[in-house]
Amino acid sequence: MRNERHDERLSDDELELFLQYLHRFANHDLDLFALMQVGDLENPVYVSLSRKPEAGVDPSAYRRP
Numbered sequence: 001m002r003n004e005r006h007d008e009r010l011s012d013d014e015l016e017l018f019l020q021y022l023h024r025f026a027n028h029d030l031d032l033f034a035l036m037q038v039g040d041l042e043n044p045v046y047v048s049l050s051r052k053p054e055a056g057v058d059p060s061a062y063r064r065p
Contacts, residue, residue, distance in 0.1 A: 053059050
């Protein structure tokens with residue numbers, strides 16, 4: 001594996017650290033995905049990701065600091 005910014009091979013320590021971070025990130029995302037799949041069958045919840053708010057939603061409610 002290579003460091004594209006410096007065009008050099010990663011050392012064994014750098015590669016090990018990268019793999020550890022990748023593993024932690026993947027585990028975290030998989031945990032979040034599993035949590036989104038769990039819910040009350042009587043009251044399901046749906047999540048929508050979009051670049052703009054749905055019709056009728058005040059955009060100022062989602063203003064970033």
